[in-house]
Amino acid sequence: xxxxxxxxxxxxxxxxxxxxxxxxxxxxxxxxxxxxxxxxxxxxxxxxxxxxxxxxxxxxxxxxxxxxxxxxxxxxxxxxxxxxxxxxxxxxxxxxxxxxxxxxxxxxxxxxxxxxxxxxxxxxxxxxxxxxxxxxxxxxxxxxxxxxxxxxxxxxxxxxxxxxxxxxxxxxxxxxxxxxxxxxxxxxxxxxxxxxxxxxxxxxxxxxxxxxxxxxxxxxxxxxxxxxxxxxxxxxxxxxxxxxxxxxxxxxxxxxxxxxxxxxxxxxxxxxxxxxxxxxxxxxxxxxxxxxxxxxxxxxxxxxxxxxxxxxxxxxxxxxxxxxxxxxxxxxxxxxxxxxxxxxxxxxxxxxxxxxxxxxxxxxxxxxxxxxxxxxxxxxxxxxxxxxxx
Ligand code: P1T
Numbered sequence: 011x012x013x014x015x016x017x018x019x020x021x022x023x024x025x026x027x028x029x030x031x032x033x034x035x036x037x038x039x040x041x042x043x044x045x046x047x048x049x050x051x052x053x054x055x056x057x058x059x060x061x062x063x064x065x066x067x068x069x070x071x072x073x074x075x076x077x078x079x080x081x082x083x084x085x086x087x088x089x090x091x092x093x094x095x096x097x098x099x100x101x102x103x104x105x106x107x108x109x110x111x112x113x114x115x116x117x118x119x120x121x122x123x124x125x126x127x128x129x130x131x132x133x134x135x136x137x138x139x140x141x142x143x144x145x146x147x148x149x150x151x152x153x154x155x156x157x158x159x160x161x162x163x164x165x166x167x168x169x170x171x172x173x174x175x176x177x178x179x180x181x182x183x184x185x186x187x188x189x190x191x192x193x194x195x196x197x198x199x200x201x202x203x204x205x206x207x208x209x210x211x212x213x214x215x216x217x218x219x220x221x222x223x224x225x226x227x228x229x230x231x232x233x234x235x236x237x238x239x240x241x242x243x244x245x246x247x248x249x250x251x252x253x254x255x256x257x258x259x260x261x262x263x264x265x266x267x268x269x270x271x272x273x274x275x276x277x278x279x280x281x282x283x284x285x286x287x288x289x290x291x292x293x294x295x296x297x298x299x300x301x302x303x304x305x306x307x308x309x310x311x312x313x314x315x316x317x318x319x320x321x322x323x324x325x326x327x328x329x330x331x332x333x334x335x336x337x338x339x340x341x342x343x344x345x346x347x348x349x350x351x352x353x354x355x356x357x358x359x360x361x362x363x364x365x366x367x368x369x370x371x372x373x374x375x376x377x378x379x380x381x382x383x384x385x386x387x388x389x390x391x392x393x394x395x396x397x398x399x400x
Contacts, residue, residue: 019084026085026200027269034080035262048259049073070247074255078262079230082220085199085265086212088232090239092246093258097195097215098123099251100229102131104191104211106245107238110136113158115183117144117174118369119167121215122362124193125370128162141369144174145305150182160189166196166309168347169321169357169378171296173305176312180208189238195219195348200272202313205234216261218348219318222271226260228253271350274383275318278352281386282379282393286322291330291397293375296321319347320379321357328374330400331356335377337396340388347380352389354379 018024018032035046049072054065065071075093083091094100101124108114116128118141128139142149144163161183165174180190191211192204198219204212214220216228233239246252253261279297286295298309299316309316324330334354335343341354345361355361358374365371381389 019080021084021087029084030081030265030268033084034077046074046077046259046262048255050255068255069250069252072252072255072258074258074262075253078258078265081262081265082199082214082216082230083232085268086194086232087199087203087205087234088212089234089236090242091230091232092239092242093216093253093261094229094231094246095251095253095257096227097121097213097217097229098127099249100213100215100231101127101193102251103242103245103249104213104231105132105137106249107241108132108137108159111138111157112136113138113140113155115139115144115150115153115158115161116141116370117161117163117167117172118142119170119172119372120162120164120193120370121168121195122357122364122370124162124164125368126364129368130364144179145172147175147178147182150179151186154186154188158186158188160191162191162193164193164196165202165312166298166305166317166319168196168319169362169372169376171196171298171303171319171321173298173303173309173312175308176202176204176207176209180204180210184208196317196319197313198268198272198317200269201276201315201317205232207312210235211238216264217346219268219272219275220264220348221261222264222268222349223260224346224349224351226253226257226264228257228261271383272315272318275381276315278383278386278389279316279318279320279379279381281390282320282381285390285394285397286320289394289397291324291326291334291400292322293325294323296323318381320381322377322379323373323375324377324400326375326400328358331375331377332359333400334396337399338392340384340392341379341396347378349380350383352380352382352384
């Protein structure tokens, strides 16, 4: 069967895994190559002025990037997708829609860099913001101002794994005439598709699960709104924070195994959680898969799995947390998340240090795990010996 007879981007026709492998990636019409080439050209020949074969200059558009953008947009159920050089560059592109005097509602638990770009880059340019607890969607209406333009949320959040009801928050934002932006980095489109729940824009740090192998930094914005997409493409081209063709190739390659990896991340996280809930050194385990988690029911409704991120608090406080993160051997002490190898970190001193003293500050007895795809028993044994030794 030839490529052309099936639309591999169509969620109505083909499943998630098929789209991950085939969407935007037709076999080469000249050689039959089944892998999208890394198209390094920065410029493309024009037959006459302005007559192109779809590409003119690689900042504006590139064949490898286009394949990747088509594929990930399809996985998010979005009509449009734009790739950026990092998650922060993707966030920047969305936030550039705001003008001085505009106001944002930011979930009160988010990646430290998101807090930093809003409070230290956009706020000095006149953008105002309020941190709100989005687990109560009524907060949207309560804190809405005449110049509020959007609600920015993560779910599950980084690093507290709080679950926010996307449908309820999007409806509340729309009720006020604003937009709902969801950072879907932790869940990935395999576990959660925010646009189908009413969100207007999805952003990603593709450095994480999409790339999946800790070897490419990237970001992504997906939307089905043609006007928003046009504006975002204008910013992408004007500002130029685009990923290289090689980065796009790596991210596209990552997408092909996203479903398989996410299944294993979820399984391994569940095994690790089982150890943590019964260990005397641990005071609280934060994982949406636990029935005791306040967002468990919402997670069951809007996610198809609970993900590979696990956070927990230690009875021994900050000192115990700082000690523990040096005692694991298989879990590597490092920032970032979402790749095949397991990582451990101390958010208050590492990824979320920029939120210290703000409403987004995180507890200092908190440890965050990115549970990888190694053998579950090895992960449990490693964490167990480290917890026993503190
Ligand atoms: O690192 P970058 O690709 O620029 O993505 C930023 C970003 C955006 N959104 C979320 C939810 C994130 O977790 C991140 C990056 N986070 C880490 C590096 C971290 O260790 O939490």
